[in-house]
Amino acid sequence: MLQLEKVRVELGTFTLSLDLTVPKGARVALMGVSGSGKSTLLSALAGFLLPDAGRIIMAGEDVTAAPVAQRPVSILFQDGNLFPHLSVFDNIALGIAPNLRLDAADEARVMESLRKVDLDGMDERMPAALSGGQQSRVALARMLLRDKPVALLDEPFSALDPALRREMLELMRTLCEETGQTLFMATHDLRDAEHLCDRILLLEDGKVVLDAELSTAIAERTPVLRPWM
Numbered sequence: 685m686l687q688l689e690k691v692r693v694e695l696g697t698f699t700l701s702l703d704l705t706v707p708k709g710a711r712v713a714l715m716g717v718s719g720s721g722k723s724t725l726l727s728a729l730a731g732f733l734l735p736d737a738g739r740i741i742m743a744g745e746d747v748t749a750a751p752v753a754q755r756p757v758s759i760l761f762q763d764g765n766l767f768p769h770l771s772v773f774d775n776i777a778l779g780i781a782p783n784l785r786l787d788a789a790d791e792a793r794v795m796e797s798l799r800k801v802d803l804d805g806m807d808e809r810m811p812a813a814l815s816g817g818q819q820s821r822v823a824l825a826r827m828l829l830r831d832k833p834v835a836l837l838d839e840p841f842s843a844l845d846p847a848l849r850r851e852m853l854e855l856m857r858t859l860c861e862e863t864g865q866t867l868f869m870a871t872h873d874l875r876d877a878e879h880l881c882d883r884i885l886l887l888e889d890g891k892v893v894l895d896a897e898l899s900t901a902i903a904e905r906t907p908v909l910r911p912w913m
């Protein structure tokens with residue numbers, strides 16, 4: 685379970701205000717027009733921004749003042765998630781060992797995460813020698829390996845064509861279902877959201893205007909969601 689208790693984040697004249705609880709394992713689509721506060725919310729969850737008021741509780745722990753590295757989160761932001769001078773293996777290994785010193789068990793975990801995203805045998809390649817979709821899979825493998833309770837995605841896979849992007853979103857959904865991760869994904873595309881998410885949080889000017897089960901909101905054509913349909 686993840687709780688945002690009366691959280692307020694102020695950025696100049698903009699204020700994000702949230703008071704909500706997200707069940708463990710929920711996959712939440714964060715939607716709203718440009719400037720509504722999606723990235724601000726992800727940054728507050730990741731710890732890049734500290735709230736001016738309120739508390740953030742993740743996996744039973746108060747992380748309100750915790751630095752990025754101490755939060756139980758993994759992050760996948762837009763594109764360019766890979767280091768071009770490191771091999772696929774090392775890019776993934778960074779998820780567990782920032783100094784790249786791995787023991788045999790860690791190495792086996794890296795290879796296992798590669799297998800899960802269907803990239804066996806690609807461990808020695810450099811990112812430039814992979815297709816866009818394969819690069820996204822490497823970033824996903826690293827996220828998997830970190831095995832954190834909360835995943836934060838900001839318009840991921842946006843460089844991929846829609847068919848490949850949706851394939852990645854579905855892969856992400858399968859992996860989340862296996863691990864029970866709670867996920868937040870900022871997106872402008874309701875169809876993309878449907879491929880991965882089961883809840884929707886719609887923001888307007890820093891406030892939640894819809895917090896609902898995604899399939900129900902779509903089936904009922906909830907008025908605030910209609911512009912996105």
Ligand SMILES: Nc1ncnc2c1ncn2[C@@H]1O[C@H](COP(=O)(O)OP(=O)(O)OP(=O)(O)O)[C@@H](O)[C@H]1O
Nearest residue numbers: 695696697698716717718719720721722723724725
């Ligand atoms: N460092 C900052 N100082 C002042 N205002 C900021 C700062 N960062 C963001 N903002 C403002 O906060 C508001 C929310 O921005 P945010 O990036 O969270 O929106 P968003 O919904 O993610 O938009 P987009 O869909 O364009 O990425 C905007 O009005 C933005 O101008």
